[in-house]
Amino acid sequence: MPELSWRHQTLIQALLSRGPLKEDQFHRIFKGLTGKAPGAHQQLFDDYLLKINKELSSVQFELRGCRFQYDGNVYYGVVNNVSDEQSKLGTKYSVPQIAFYKAVIEAIVQDATAQGSISNIEALNLRLENQVLNGTGSEGNGNYVPALRNFSITQKEAALNDLVRDQWLNLTPDGNIVLGIRSFLDLRSWFRSNDVPLCEVCNEAGVKAELCQNEACTVRIHKYCLKKMFSKRKGGRYCTSCGTQWKYDGAKVELVEQDDEPNLPPQSQPPPVPKIKRQRTNNVIESGSSVISQPSSDLIRVTRSHSRAR
Numbered sequence: 001m002p003e004l005s006w007r008h009q010t011l012i013q014a015l016l017s018r019g020p021l022k023e024d025q026f027h028r029i030f031k032g033l034t035g036k037a038p039g040a041h042q043q044l045f046d047d048y049l050l051k052i053n054k055e056l057s058s059v060q061f062e063l064r065g066c067r068f069q070y071d072g073n074v075y076y077g078v079v080n081n082v083s084d085e086q087s088k089l090g091t092k093y094s095v096p097q098i099a100f101y102k103a104v105i106e107a108i109v110q111d112a113t114a115q116g117s118i119s120n121i122e123a124l125n126l127r128l129e130n131q132v133l134n135g136t137g138s139e140g141n142g143n144y145v146p147a148l149r150n151f152s153i154t155q156k157e158a159a160l161n162d163l164v165r166d167q168w169l170n171l172t173p174d175g176n177i178v179l180g181i182r183s184f185l186d187l188r189s190w191f192r193s194n195d196v197p198l199c200e201v202c203n204e205a206g207v208k209a210e211l212c213q214n215e216a217c218t219v220r221i222h223k224y225c226l227k228k229m230f231s232k233r234k235g236g237r238y239c240t241s242c243g244t245q246w247k248y249d250g251a252k253v254e255l256v257e258q259d260d261e262p263n264l265p266p267q268s269q270p271p272p273v274p275k276i277k278r279q280r281t282n283n284v285i286e287s288g289s290s291v292i293s294q295p296s297s298d299l300i301r302v303t304r305s306h307s308r309a310r
Contacts, residue, residue, distance in 0.1 A: 007033045008052050012078060015063065019167055020077035020181045023065070057081075066188070068181050069116060069208040070170070072224035077185045095144050096151040097159045099131035101168060105187070108179060109196045109207055114220050116208030117176040124156050179207060200240055201225035214244040 004012075014029050015021060021029070027038045030045060038045035052063050060081045067074055091098070103126040107118050128148035160177070163169040167180040184207075191205035199206040200219045209220040219241045221229070226246075230237050237246045 004052065004055050008048060008055075011048065012052060012056070012063070015076060015078045020075040020185060023074040023076065026076045064185055066181075066184050066204075067222075067224065068184060069206075069222055070178055072222075075181045075185065077182065079186045093159075093162070096128065096147050096155070097162070099128045099144075099148050100126065100151060100156055100159050101163055102131055103128055104163075104169065104177065105179060105183060106194075108177070109191070109194070109205070114197075114206055114209040114211055117172060117178045120160075120175050120177060123160065123177050124153050126156075199225055201229055212239045212242060212244055213247055214239065214242050217242040217244060 010033055011026075011029065014026075030048070031037045034041075034044065034048075036044055049063055056062055056078070062079050062081050063076065064079050065074055065076045093101070104118070104123050107122065107126060108116060111118070128151055129145055131148060160169065164171055164180070167182040169183070170178045170180040172178060188205070191207070196205040196207065197218065197220055198204065199209055199222045201221050202225050204222075206220040206222060209222050210226055212219040217239060219239055230246075238244065239246055
């Protein structure tokens, strides 16, 4: 197999050094390197990504694209496909920090209302003793229990800062914690193995999604998927599963206009953020190394009515 050209290598390096990039940013880099715009030369763009992924697969990495569920934008990034304990050797995070991150994402994805967020207070009060880390086993995990139990509020705040900085988590303007773009890029298999409900339209995890108004129906659909589905449908707007009329106001969907699906690759510098305090801003900066590799214990399921009553 021929080696990658300097253009291929530069594309990879751009993602590794800057972290996940929005589609338009990545396209500009591609055009600057090749003189060809992906929109007008889609086959060339696809061929570049295919060749890159064939080479990256030998070291169990992948150039992957996905939509960020909170704003509908497409991002590209390089992810680690290794799912064993050895993959953690490349991470800068400690065992308690990894356990804390896993507790945060579990709390976010188990929300039956699909808001895709938890409050700062909820995050800081998460208990870590029951987190089971990959490769430790019951006996090995017991060795970490004191460190997990003694992981202080101050240490959790510092971990949140690091996870936001590295784009594993993100912050909303009102200070809530949501998943970062790196979580969506890296955790596709984790979402599926932990039975995170899927979007009825695109079949990806519905972490941040709209719910059918029928309490007995389990359908959830991303806002950008709703917009695409209803824009092509004449007449009434109804749930694809139970037929309940869907209360939908397209004007309230604050997303980038995008009629077609993004051309994502074959799959198998932003401004710095301030320290996390009571008042926060919604910024992310460059990425770091992989954080988690395997799903932990089964998630606690929360009913929609219970979530709304909280």
